[in-house]
Every structure is written in structure tokens, then in C-alpha cells.
Amino acid sequence: MSRQRLIAFLAALAAIVGLAILVPMSSPASAATCASAWNSSSVYTGGMTASYNNHNWSAKWWTQGETPGAADVWADQGSCTGGTGGTTGGSTCSYPAWAAGHSYVTGDIVRYTNGLNYIATHDNPGYDPTISTWYWSPYSCSGSGGTTGGGTPPPGGFVVSEAQFNQMFPSRNSFYTYSGLTAALSAYPGFATTGSDTVKKQEAAAFLANVSHETGGLVYITEIDKSGNYCAAEPYGCPAGTYSYYGRGPIQLSWNFNYKAAGDSLGVDLLDNPGLVETDPAISWKTGLWYWNTQTGPGTMTPHNAMVNGAGFGETIRSINGSIECNGGNPAQVQSRINAYQSFTAILGVPTGSNLSC
Structure with a gap:
């Protein structure tokens, strides 16, 4: 190679190397933008996301009030930046701190210890905003209510129409009104609103089937024999009287401790x-929904979780009266509940799913 060609070759090589040096190295992937901040009052269903402590989290199934990172219901999606990521999802509005025992009137707005705001939906003597869905509703800076407010039914209405309700309970007592049921739904917004349309209708059918069995088709408001003593030895006693806590309402709420809770x-x-x-x-309807959504009874899960997580109708029986009826205890009673569930799912046009018995 001649000297001139060598010089030209080296010059070209230097230019190529120089350009390579100028090409920026690819930077590591930046953290994702934070999703809307987790709100302890909001209901999350499977697949919904929220940010907490600068991480995005995905709900595995229905949850309310379970802190991301501290509850197995949440899957960590990695760190995040910007957006609305925070620790509680509360707003920055300035309202007076809630005080236990202080009397509030409808319309009062307070800031609770969890950093969230609540508006009084009914006069009350200072009930805790996080356990009262009748007297308090979550409140944002814009004035819009949260997901657990006491005045508005779930979006789109109840999955059971009034005509279907009447078809299910042709001989019902006039006390058990459809409007009373729909008014109670806001206390537990995850009920019959979680999962696919089929799951929503299956849960509604399962609840109403157990209710039908407990009340003879919504005929009985109270249990027939009221002489039983449902006054357990609790520190708060039985102020209404020893024999006052007999079964009432759609789930036949019984015992002083259940009335208290x-x-x-x-x-x-x-x-x-x-x-x-x-x-x-x-x-009355709210007490039935309270048990359905929050109590496991003799079972291992709430009836609500049994239906939305695929455990089946049989597990709702176990949670309500499984210690007496399940495992061969009273197969006729179990079958009565199953029959009602099959009838109601047929009215709603959905399959029953598996695991009907306990």
C-alpha cells in the first residue's frame, strides 16, 4: 500500500471511530409513571392499578383498605416516578381534623387520620368515618364523592332488575322492598359489581338464594321462635334485653356480638x-350485606370472596351455616339453598358455575 493510500485509510478509520464515540450509549429504562395514588377507601378489583410509596401495584382480586406491600392481594409492579404517586391518595384540601365524640351535621367535611377527607351524609355524634358508610362518604377537593359513599348505588344499577326480583320472590313480605335493597348497596360497593357480568350476576343470585332460604322466600322478617337466648358473655352485655338478639332480616342476624359488630x-x-x-x-338489607361481604362465619372466606374468586356457591353455604349443614350435617337444607341458586341464576341468564355443594 502506498504512503498516500495508508494515510487516507487511517484518516477514514479515525473518522469512523470518532463517530462511534459520539453515538450516545443507550440509557437504562426509566421508571414507569406512577398510577393514581392508592386510596384506602376505594374498591379495587383484579387487574386495577394504584401507586403507593413510589411503586405501582396491581390488585390480584377485590380489595378495599388493604395496604399495598402489606397485603398479599397486591402485586408489586416496580418503582415509579411522577404522576400522582403517593402514600395514601388523599387530596391536599384543608379541612378540620375529625374528632371522636364531636357532633357533626350533614354536609360537614373533615380530614381523617388516614389523610383522606370525608363528608357527613347524615347527622352523627362523631362516628369513625372509615367504619360508617351511612354517616360518612369520602370527599375530594372537587366535591365528588368516593366509591364507598352512602347515597349512590353502583354505576349502572343493580344487576337484578325489580321485575326479576319480584319474579324471584312472588310471595315476599312487603317489608323487603326492592328500593330498600338498592339503597343498601352503596354500603358495600364491591357487591355484585366485581368481575365479569356473569360473576356479578352469580354473586347476586347466590346472595339472594341464601336470603330466600333464611327467610322462607323473603316472607319472615324475624325468626319464628324468639325465646332463644342469644346473649353471649361479652363486655358490652345485652343492653336491649337478654332475649332481644334473635334472628332478624334477610340473613337472620343473631347474637349480641353480631348486632354490635x-x-x-x-x-x-x-x-x-x-x-x-x-x-x-x-x-335490614345492610345487615345481610354486612355479613355477606365481611364475615367468614364457620367457613374460611367471606361469601363475597367465595363468589368473586371462583370458590363456588357451596362455600357461601359453609360461611353462613356450614357448621350445621355442610359435610353431611343437613343435606336437605343444603339442597334447598342450591335449588334457589339454580332458579335465580336461570332468571338472570347465567350458568351456576361449579362447586355448588359443601
Whole structure:
């Protein structure tokens, strides 16, 4: 190679190397943008995302109030930046702090210890906003309510129409009104709104089938034999009287401790006033939904979780009366519940799913 050609070759090589040096190295993938901040009052269903402590999280199934990272229901999707990521999802509005025992009137807005705002939907003597869905609703800066408010039914209405409800209960007592049921739905917004349309209707059918069995087709408001003593030895006692906590309402709420727990959750003093369950249709329906959505009874899961997570109708029976009826205890009673469920799913036009018995 001649000297001139060598010089030209080296010059070209230097130019190529120089250009290579100028090409920027690819930077590591940046963190994802934070999703909307997790809100302890909001209901999340499988696949929904929220950010918490600068991480995005995906809900595995229905959840409300379970902190991402501290509950198995959440799957960590990795770190995130910007967006609305935060720790509680609360707004920055300035409202007075809630005070236990302070009397509030409808329309009062307070800031709770979880960093969220709540508006009083009914006058109350200072009930805790996070356990009362009748007296308080979540409140944002724009004035829009949260997902657990006490005044609005789930978007799109109940999956069971009034005509279908009447078809299911042709001989029902007039106390059990359809409007009372739909008014109660806002207390547990995940009920019959979780999962596919089929799952939503299956859950509604399962709840109403168990209700039908407990009340003889929504005929009985109270149990026939009221002489039983449902006053367990609890520190709060039985202020309404030893024999006052007999079965009432769609799930036949019984025992002083259940009246106490349901009342605390709903923001209504049912321990001192158990009769409200047989005189107020909305409260009566809410006690049934309280048990369905929050109590495992003798089972291992709530009836709500049994239906939305695919465990089947049989597990709802186990959670309601499984210690007496399941495992061969009373197969006729189990079959009665199954028959009602099969009838109601047929009315709603959905399959029953598997695992019907317990």
C-alpha cells in the first residue's frame, strides 16, 4: 500500500471511530409513571392499578383498605416516578381534623387520620368515618364523592332488575322492598359489581338464594321462635334485653356480638336498638350485606370472596351455616339453598358455575 493510500485509510478509520464515540450509549429504562395514588377507601378489583410509596401495584382480586406491600392481594409492579404517586391518595384540601365524640351535621367535611377527607351524609355524634358508610362518604377537593359513599348505588344499577326480583320472590313480605335493597348497596360497593357480568350476576343470585332460604322466600322478617337466648358473655352485655338478639332480616342476624359488630360497621347502634333490623328496610338489607361481604362465619372466606374468586356457591353455604349443614350435617337444607341458586341464576341468564355443594 502506498504512503498516500495508508494515510487516507487511517484518516477514514479515525473518522469512523470518532463517530462511534459520539453515538450516545443507550440509557437504562426509566421508571414507569406512577398510577393514581392508592386510596384506602376505594374498591379495587383484579387487574386495577394504584401507586403507593413510589411503586405501582396491581390488585390480584377485590380489595378495599388493604395496604399495598402489606397485603398479599397486591402485586408489586416496580418503582415509579411522577404522576400522582403517593402514600395514601388523599387530596391536599384543608379541612378540620375529625374528632371522636364531636357532633357533626350533614354536609360537614373533615380530614381523617388516614389523610383522606370525608363528608357527613347524615347527622352523627362523631362516628369513625372509615367504619360508617351511612354517616360518612369520602370527599375530594372537587366535591365528588368516593366509591364507598352512602347515597349512590353502583354505576349502572343493580344487576337484578325489580321485575326479576319480584319474579324471584312472588310471595315476599312487603317489608323487603326492592328500593330498600338498592339503597343498601352503596354500603358495600364491591357487591355484585366485581368481575365479569356473569360473576356479578352469580354473586347476586347466590346472595339472594341464601336470603330466600333464611327467610322462607323473603316472607319472615324475624325468626319464628324468639325465646332463644342469644346473649353471649361479652363486655358490652345485652343492653336491649337478654332475649332481644334473635334472628332478624334477610340473613337472620343473631347474637349480641353480631348486632354490635354490624352496627359499628354501619354506623348504627344496633346493640341498643336491635329492632331497627326489623323496622328499617335499608338497615335490614345492610345487615345481610354486612355479613355477606365481611364475615367468614364457620367457613374460611367471606361469601363475597367465595363468589368473586371462583370458590363456588357451596362455600357461601359453609360461611353462613356450614357448621350445621355442610359435610353431611343437613343435606336437605343444603339442597334447598342450591335449588334457589339454580332458579335465580336461570332468571338472570347465567350458568351456576361449579362447586355448588359443601
